[in-house]
Amino acid sequence: MLRKVATARAFSVACGGLLIMVLMYIILLLVSQATYLNKGVIVESLKDREIQFALLLSLKTALAVAAVALLIGVPAGYALSRFNLPAKAVIDTFMDLPALISPVALGAMLLIFFNTAPGMFFQERFFPVVFDVKGIIVAQATIVVFLAIRLMKSIFDGIDPAYEMAARVLGESRAGAFFRVTLPMARSGITAAFILSWARALGEFGATVTLAGATKMKTETLPIAIYLNLSSVKIEKAVALICITIFMAFLILLVLRLLTDKGALYR
Numbered sequence: 159m160l161r162k163v164a165t166a167r168a169f170s171v172a173c174g175g176l177l178i179m180v181l182m183y184i185i186l187l188l189v190s191q192a193t194y195l196n197k198g199v200i201v202e203s204l205k206d207r208e209i210q211f212a213l214l215l216s217l218k219t220a221l222a223v224a225a226v227a228l229l230i231g232v233p234a235g236y237a238l239s240r241f242n243l244p245a246k247a248v249i250d251t252f253m254d255l256p257a258l259i260s261p262v263a264l265g266a267m268l269l270i271f272f273n274t275a276p277g278m279f280f281q282e283r284f285f286p287v288v289f290d291v292k293g294i295i296v297a298q299a300t301i302v303v304f305l306a307i308r309l310m311k312s313i314f315d316g317i318d319p320a321y322e323m324a325a326r327v328l329g330e331s332r333a334g335a336f337f338r339v340t341l342p343m344a345r346s347g348i349t350a351a352f353i354l355s356w357a358r359a360l361g362e363f364g365a366t367v368t369l370a371g372a373t374k375m376k377t378e379t380l381p382i383a384i385y386l387n388l389s390s391v392k393i394e395k396a397v398a399l400i401c402i403t404i405f406m407a408f409l410i411l412l413v414l415r416l417l418t419d420k421g422a423l424y425r
Contacts, residue, residue, distance in 0.1 A: 188404070191400060191401060194393050194394050194397040195394070195397050195401065200398060200401070203395060203402075207375075208374065208375065208395075209395070209398065209399060209402070211375050211378060212378045212379055212382070212383035215291070215294075215378065216360055216379040217360075219291075219298060219379065220298070220357075220359035220360040223295055223299045223302050223355070223356075223359040224306075224353075224355040224356035224359060226295075226303065227302045227305070227306035227352075227355040227359075228306055228355065230307070231303060232306075232341075232348065234307045235308070235309070235312075235313070235314055236311075236336065236340070238253070238307065239315050240314065240322075253304055253307055256301050256304040257301075257305065257308070260364065261362065261363065261368075262364040264364070265364055265367065265368025266368055268287075268296065268300060268365065268368070268369045269288065269368055269369050272288050273288070287369065289369075289371040289373070290377070291370070293370035294377055294379060297365040297366045297370060298358075298359040298362045298366060299359075301359075301362060302355045302358050302362070306355045309350075309351040309354060310347075310351055313344050313347035313348070313351065314344065316347075317340055317344060321339050321343065322336070322339055322340055325339045346417060353410055353417075357407065357410045360380065360406065361403070362379075362381065363379075363382065363385070366381070367381075367382055372385060372386055374386060380399060380403055383399050384396050384399045384400060
């Protein structure tokens with residue numbers, strides 16, 4: 159009996175100790191930024207045109223990407239969840255590829271594609287992508303859309319198909335059951351998926367810098383601005399940008415916590 163109690167305590171101490179170590183690691187990383195930061199630096203940074211530009215561009219592109227991701231992610235995720243597709247396992251695997259491939263490699267793939275005949279045709283007929291602001295949206299969307307599809311599939315998997323079947327028995331079409339039953343039940347999950355997609359787009363760097371480049375006051379998002387300022391040894395400005403990013407990430411996580419605490423993700 160005593161041995162079991164001692165084992166249980168040792169296990170609890172080990173798990174708790176590791177949790178505290180990880181927590182301390184995060185706190186040390188955050189506190190280390192204070193060395194380069196003071197009230198004057200924060201105020202000056204918020205007035206800096208470059209930081210304002212990077213912040214506004216990041217917010218606009220991430221918002222556009224999150225909207226596109228949901229417009230594609232909701233129906234595609236529903237199809238993966240509900241339809242009896244041929245070679246479904248293969249399709250499912252392809253949906254996960256962008257999450258596993260390095261963002262830099264994905265950006266290089268995009269850069270190569272838009273320099274081929276089909277890619278050049280697209281740029282001539284629609285809009286420029288390579289080393290252009292629109293390239294930011296394309297690079298971010300290439301990663302975020304697949305994340306949204308995966309999130310929406312998980313959300314629809316968590317909703318019992320019996321509700322849709324009941325609606326169809328009562329006279330609804332498949333589309334009617336989706337819009338009147340399934341979609342309202344998934345609204346909290348869709349909101350959470352939108353926030354996560356927006357946050358992922360906001361923090362995207364590798365694919366963006368490879369396809370759209372890192373031009374000041376043109377394709378300069380928050381992550382690119384941090385990279386450029388660190389490269390120029392402007393540590394205080396880089397730290398200010400890092401703090402802005404951390405603050406935004408904290409707000410995003412807080413909103414998600416409030417959403418998930420108020421009810422189930424699928425309600």
